[in-house]
Amino acid sequence: MGYLLTNWAYVGTLLLQHLWLTGSAMAISVVIALPLGVLLARVAWLRGPVLGFLGLLYTIPSLSLLVLLIPVLRLGYWPAVVTLVIYAQLVLVRNVVVGMVGIDPAVIEAAHGMGMNSWQRLVQVELPLALPLLLAGLRIATLSTIGIATIAAFVNAGGLGMLLFDGVRTSNHEKIVIGAIAVSLLAIGANVLLRRAELWSQQSRG
Amino acid sequence: MSIIVAEGVTKRFSSDSRPAVDAVSFAVDPGEFIVLLGPSGCGKTTLLKMINRIYEPTSGQLLIDGVDSRSLPVTHLRRRIGYAIQQTGLFPHFRVEQNIAVVPRLLGWERPRIEARITELLDLVGLPHDFRRRYPRQLSGGQQQRVGLARALAADPAIMLMDEPFGALDAITRARLQDELLHIQRKVHKTILFVTHDIEEALRLADRMMVMNHGQIVQFDTPLTILTRPCTRFVEQLTSANDVLRRLSLLTVASALGRERPPAAGGSADLPPLHPQDDLRFALTQLLGAGESSLPVIDDGREVGRLTLADLRAMLPSTVAGLEGHVPVSGA
Numbered sequence: 001m002g003y004l005l006t007n008w009a010y011v012g013t014l015l016l017q018h019l020w021l022t023g024s025a026m027a028i029s030v031v032i033a034l035p036l037g038v039l040l041a042r043v044a045w046l047r048g049p050v051l052g053f054l055g056l057l058y059t060i061p062s063l064s065l066l067v068l069l070i071p072v073l074r075l076g077y078w079p080a081v082v083t084l085v086i087y088a089q090l091v092l093v094r095n096v097v098v099g100m101v102g103i104d105p106a107v108i109e110a111a112h113g114m115g116m117n118s119w120q121r122l123v124q125v126e127l128p129l130a131l132p133l134l135l136a137g138l139r140i141a142t143l144s145t146i147g148i149a150t151i152a153a154f155v156n157a158g159g160l161g162m163l164l165f166d167g168v169r170t171s172n173h174e175k176i177v178i179g180a181i182a183v184s185l186l187a188i189g190a191n192v193l194l195r196r197a198e199l200w201s202q203q204s205r206g
Numbered sequence: 207m208s209i210i211v212a213e214g215v216t217k218r219f220s221s222d223s224r225p226a227v228d229a230v231s232f233a234v235d236p237g238e239f240i241v242l243l244g245p246s247g248c249g250k251t252t253l254l255k256m257i258n259r260i261y262e263p264t265s266g267q268l269l270i271d272g273v274d275s276r277s278l279p280v281t282h283l284r285r286r287i288g289y290a291i292q293q294t295g296l297f298p299h300f301r302v303e304q305n306i307a308v309v310p311r312l313l314g315w316e317r318p319r320i321e322a323r324i325t326e327l328l329d330l331v332g333l334p335h336d337f338r339r340r341y342p343r344q345l346s347g348g349q350q351q352r353v354g355l356a357r358a359l360a361a362d363p364a365i366m367l368m369d370e371p372f373g374a375l376d377a378i379t380r381a382r383l384q385d386e387l388l389h390i391q392r393k394v395h396k397t398i399l400f401v402t403h404d405i406e407e408a409l410r411l412a413d414r415m416m417v418m419n420h421g422q423i424v425q426f427d428t429p430l431t432i433l434t435r436p437c438t439r440f441v442e443q444l445t446s447a448n449d450v451l452r453r454l455s456l457l458t459v460a461s462a463l464g465r466e467r468p469p470a471a472g473g474s475a476d477l478p479p480l481h482p483q484d485d486l487r488f489a490l491t492q493l494l495g496a497g498e499s500s501l502p503v504i505d506d507g508r509e510v511g512r513l514t515l516a517d518l519r520a521m522l523p524s525t526v527a528g529l530e531g532h533v534p535v536s537g538a
Contacts, residue, residue, distance in 0.1 A: 104293070104295070104298075106291060106292075106293035106294065106295035107295050107296075107297060107298070108295075109260065109291060109295055110289070110291065110294075110295025110296070110297070111295075111297075112260060112284070113258060113260060113284060113289035113291070113295075113367075114284060114285065114289060114308050114309050114312065114357075115280075115281040115282065115283070115284035115285035115309065115312055116281070116308075116312065117281050120312070124297075125297060128299045129297075129298065129299060
C-alpha cells in the first residue's frame with residue numbers, strides 16, 4: 001500500500017484514463033451497434049453473415065489485433081479504442097437483434113394494424129421493448145471492455161494496464177496488485193450501475 | 207352504398223400451391239355485423255387481414271367507402287380501421303391509457319380530446335377509471351381484451367376488424383364479452399368483420415355469416431338462413447345441421463314465431479309460458495312436458511303468439527336430403 005500512498009495522483013490519472021478509454025469506446029460501440037442491430041433485425045438474411053463475421057473478429061486475440069492496427073493507426077488512443085470497439089460489437093449487436101426479434105409477434109402486428117410507420121414502430125415499440133436485453137448486452141460488453149482496456153498500455157494509450165505492465169517488467173508485485181484491484185473495482189462499480197439500469201428498464205412495465 | 211366491396215380478391219402465398227383466398231367477391235353495408243366462419247386454413251383470417259392490408263391481395267380489388275384501398279397510404283388506411291386480435295397485442299410497456307391513446311396520438315389529436323376519449327371508452331367497455339394507470343400485465347385476460355377493444359374503437363373508426371378476439375378466453379368470460387360487444391355495437395353502429403371458428407359465437411353475434419372453406423365463400427347469409435337452409439353439405443356439417451337438438455338450441459322462439467303471427471285468444475293461463483328469447487330446445491322440452499300441441503309466447507306480460515310443434519319442424523332444414531355431391535368436410 002506504500003506505493004499507492006506515494007503515487008495516488010499517478011494511479012488516479014491512470015484510473016481516469018482507463019475510464020475515458022472504456023467510456024468513449026462504449027459510446028462509439030453503441031452508436032455503431034444500435035443501427036447495425038436494427039438493420040439485422042429487419043433484414044433476416046444479413047444476420048448469419050454479419051454475426052458470423054463479428055464472431056470471427058471476436059476470436060482474434062486482443063493483443064495481436066492491437067499489433068495489427070499499429071501500422072495503420074500508430075500508437076496511442078486510437079488503436080486502443082478501435083480494438084475495444086471491435087470486441088464490443090458482437091455482444092452488443094447480438095443483443096439488439098435478439099431483443100428486437102424476440103418481441104411478441106402480436107405486439108408487432110398490432111403496431112402495424114394501428115397504422116404506425118416503420119420509424120414509429122421502432123421508437124415507440126421495438127426499442128423500448130428490446131431495452132432490457134440491450135442494457136444486458138451493454139453491461140456484459142462494458143465489463144469485458146474494462147478488462148481488455150488494460151492492454152491499451154501496450155500501445156502507449158495509458159490506463160490501469162500501465163501498472164500491470166510496469167509491475168511485470170520490474171517484478172513489482174505491489175504495482176500488479178494495485179492495478180488488478182483498481183480494474184476490479186472499476187468493473188464492479190460499472191456492473192452495479194448498469195445492473196440497476198437494467199432492473200429499472202424491466203420494472204417500468206408493471 | 208356498401209362500405210366494403212371485394213371484387214375477385216385473391217391471395218396466393220409463395221409457399222402454397224393453392225390460393226389462401228380464391229377470387230372472393232362480396233359487399234358489406236354500413237353498420238352490419240359480419241362473422242367470418244370456417245375451419246382453420248379456410249382463408250377467413252387472410253381475407254380479414256387483406257382489408258387493412260396486413261396482407262396485400264395478389265389480385266382483385268377492395269373498395270373501402272368506394273375508394274380502392276391501395277390508393278391510400280397504408281398507414282392512413284389502417285388508422286381509419288379498428289383492429290383487435292386474439293392475443294390482444296397490447297403494448298406491455300404502455301399503461302392502459304397509453305394503449306388506448308395510440309391511434310388518436312398517431313392522428314395528432316389534442317391532449318384534452320384524447321383524455322376525454324379514454325374516459326369515455328373505459329366506460330363503454332366496462333373498465334373502472336383507476337385502470338388507466340395499470341399495465342396490461344396487471345389485468346386478467348378478459349380485461350386485456352376489453353382494453354384491446356377500447357384501443358380498436360379509440361379513433362371512432364367506421365370499420366372494425368376483429369380476429370378471434372375472444373378465442374383465448376374461458377367460456378364464461380367469452381359469453382359475457384360477446385353480450386357486451388353486442389351491447390356496444392347497438393350504441394356505436396360500426397361495420398364489424400369478426401373472424402371465428404366457433405359456430406355458437408357466430409350465430410350469437412352475426413347479422414350475416416360468411417361461411418368459408420378452401421379460400422372461397424360457401425354461403426353468405428343470415429344465421430337463420432344458414433341454419434335452416436344450408437346450401438351445401440359442408441355448411442350443414444359445420445353448423446351441425448343434422449343434429450336436431452343442437453340446432454334447436456341455437457335458435458330462439460322469436461325466430462320460429464316469425465312476425466306475421468297474430469296473437470291468439472286467451473285460455474292458456476295454466477300453461478308454462480315461453481319467452482321470445484328462449485331457445486327452441488327449451489321450447490320443445492316445455493311442449494313435450496306440458497303434453498300440449500302449442501304454448502303461449504309471452505313478452506312483457508303480453509301474449510305475442512303461440513308456438514306449435516309444426517313451427518319447430520319448420521325450423522329444421524328441408525333440404526337435408528337433396529345435398530349430395532357437395533364438398534365433404536375433412537378435418538374440420
